[in-house]
Amino acid sequence: MDAKYVRYELDGEVATVTIDRPRQRNVISRRVYRELDDAFARAENDDGVKVIVVAGAGDHFGGGHDLGTQESREELPEYPRDFSPLGRVREMDRGVYWRMHDRWRNIGKPTIAMVQGYCIMGSWMLVAACDLVVAADDAKFADRSVRWGGAHHEYPTHFLDLGSKKAKEHLWTGDFITAEEAERAGFVNHVVPREKLREATMWLARRVALNDLLALKLSKMSINQAADILGESAAIRASGNFWILGGMIDRGESASDRVAWSKERNERFDAQERAEGRPW
Incomplete structure (x- = not known):
């Protein structure tokens, strides 16, 4: 597949x-997922490559999943979505989320995420699958799933990334980290000034x-295993x-019930947005 959204x-x-x-x-659509997977496979299969850097163009690493850009709507015939409970189970099992990110986590070469600006939900998932993270001083991470009535994003590494207590606080407030x-x-x-991020x-x-490729691969396998x-x-x-399970929340049987549920959810989200910040 010719890459449209991912540069190598x-x-x-x-x-x-x-x-x-x-x-x-840099929101991630189904096509972007496939292009990322192809790019990672290309790097892994090239013995001349020892390290893979993962980046997002422009001011922000990524705004998460593509929830409805014109491009993603045009891709629907090729990359259909099924948001039913059974469809969500199939999504997990077919490897769009957990299996794909777990495969990226276990690429046989070191991966380094280069993060600037917003890194939200689906983009956080991509960073979490990397071995190392270098962030600009303006980088901000967030998973606001609970605000929207869910549990968390689809590759929930929060307890590893932040520790259990901080993970709970973050999910329950949705505040930027x-x-x-x-x-x-x-x-x-490492956190560095924005202008020094790439360097x-x-x-x-x-x-x-500078290390031997096999030594890098074995040391990564050792720690991951x-x-x-x-x-x-x-x-x-x-x-x-x-x-x-978050997709199985009872939103009511009628259209009016679902509209009411969405209205209540949006009100909860807005209440969090208006909430007073930390007093310290």
Whole structure:
């Protein structure tokens, strides 16, 4: 498939995979998912590539899933969606969400996310699948699923990224997490000035690429498999089931019931938006 939204660039032993939809804040449609998967496979199968950098073009790393741009509507015949409870189960099982991100997590080469601006929900999922994260000082992370009446996004790594208590607070408030907060939690490796983001990320990528490719692959496998023995991947998969359950919330049988439920949900979301900020 010819790439329309994902750029693939080589710089020595570093491949950069960039979502290139800046006007839409790099939101991720079905086509973007497939193009990302193709780009990662290309980098993994190239023995000349040792490190993969993941980026978003423009001012923001990504605004999450594509919930209805003109382009995504035009893609529907090729990439149909089924939002029914059974459809959501199939989505998980066919690999659009958990399986795809878990595969990216286990690519046999180091992956580094280069994050600036907003990194929301589906874009957070992509970053969570990477090994290292370099963030600009203006980067902000958010998953506002609970505000919308759900549980969390489809690849729920929050308890790993932030720790259980911080994860709960974030999901229940939906407030943005700053780059500095994410660094303190251990989710982000380095926070740098925005104008230094690319330079810092490429420095880290080239530093990692000084190592032998097989040694990089084995060390990554060792850490990931140890984490999985402790239950990491299974825990993410199990938590993902609650995303499915979120789609089964009773919204009423009639059209008027569903409209009323949506109105109530939007009112709750707006109440969170208007809520007083931290008093400290």
